[in-house]
Amino acid sequence: MTPTAPAGTPFLPWNQPSIGEEEIAEVTDTLRSGWLTYGPKAARFEDAIREALGVQDAFAVSSCTAALHLAFLTLGLGPGDEVITPSLTFCAAPNALLQVGAQPVFVDIEPATLNIDPQAAEAAITSRTKAIVVMHYGGHPCDLTAFRKRADDHGLTLIEDAAHALHASRDGQRAGAVGDLAVFSFYANKVMTTGEGGMLVGRSDLIHKARPLGRHGIDSSAWRRHGQRNTANYDVIVPGLKYVMPDITAAIGLRQFTRLPAFTARRSEIATAYTEALATLPGLTIPTVLPGVEHGWFLYSVLIDPATAPLDRNQAAQVLRDVHQIGTSAHFKPVHTLAPYQGLVTGPLPVTETAAAQQLSLPCYPAMTDRDVDRVITAIRRLWSS
Secondary structure, X not given: OOOOOOOOOOOEOOOOOOOOHHHHHHHHHHHXXXXXXXXXXXHHHHHHHHHHHOOOEEEEEOOHHHHHXXXXXXXXXXXXXXXXXXXXXXXXXXXXXXXXXXXXXXXXXOOOOOOEOHHHHHHHOOOOEEEEEEEXXXXXXXXXXHHHHHHHHHXXXXXXXXXXXXXXXXXXXXXXXXXXXXXXEOEOOOOOOOEXXXXXXXXXXXXXXXXXXXXXXXXXXXXXXXXXXXXXXXXXXXXXXXXXXXXXXXXXXXXXXXXXXXXXXXXXXXXXXXXXXXXXXXXXXXXXXXXXXXOOOOOEEEEEOOOOOOOOHHHHHHHHHHOOOEOXXXXXXXXXXXXXHOOOOOOOOHHHHHHHHHEEEEOOOOOOOHHHHHHHHHHHHHHHHO
16 A cells, blocks of 8 residues: 655645746836836847847747747738647647638647657648748757758748746757747746746847737837837837736746756756656656757656556546646647647657647746656656555
8 A cells, every 4th residue: 555645745846937026126126127128138038048049039928928929920820821839738839820811731649758750740741831830848858950951951930838948958959949939938847037038039020020910010129119219219110919028927937047057957956857767667667868968847747658667647646646746737739639630640740649648747947946856756756666
């Protein structure tokens, strides 16, 4: 029988942000400045991301979903256009594609990394294909060289969904720096946070088109108009939306970004501890890290095969939660199985469906103590020995 956690044991959540006094001070400074919406701190945050990635331009926005929607609007995608994307992803990118009238074309993933399969993507290209969206699953970058070549060979736009992968790289290529456009997420559970927020980066000509689309179609930012006391001198050049990141949010991001290397190092330490302790458990597959990869470790994603493990994924999650007071998560329910997308799949996605049924994300975040990590390891090993 699996031992229960002692009475009063605090619940260990699957994820928890790391917010310190520097972030609080930066937000306080913003509140005292009197300028809360998009302004000098959002611009500084853009510059920091742009310089770190070596991309041409960056636009701070209200969410990663907003960045995806802007990317698709900027490319002029619409009815009749197809965009290749994995199904083992969050629904944000496919939802945004439906919003502009384009059709997501779901393709299968690689069994080792759970990233979109370059060969499957190649086979799905048709005369209607306009772009490929690659998602760096869990923080392990896709084969960017392969996808860049395929996009160039077929005249397609390459978009990186790098929501999991800020500070990750593969063969010296930074995630988010290879695509024509890339998006990042700063949601509360990501590798760094602004609470809510995102960033659209990429080619300067495309970001130049995206900016007015994200600020009501106005040809200059509020900071430029009001900060320079020239509020009347503007025009609406396109029917846009309100997607800009406010300074009060960017203030958090500025401080979080300086801490990102330490965050990533701590995530890597936790991942190493898990790998060393869990690698030999039957029916449990630990994450693959290919040579040349600097993993971002947004997810420590194990696969539990019920044919050879003592229990299945759902049972493991339930026991960890109810008996050991440890939170986990599942990433993701395949998008092609969700109501708006049923019927869009033209072929089987066996790797996607198997992975989705077996995948379990363990707690892996900088706020965890060594004792927390040991607690997770001990609980899982007890599950396998009970």
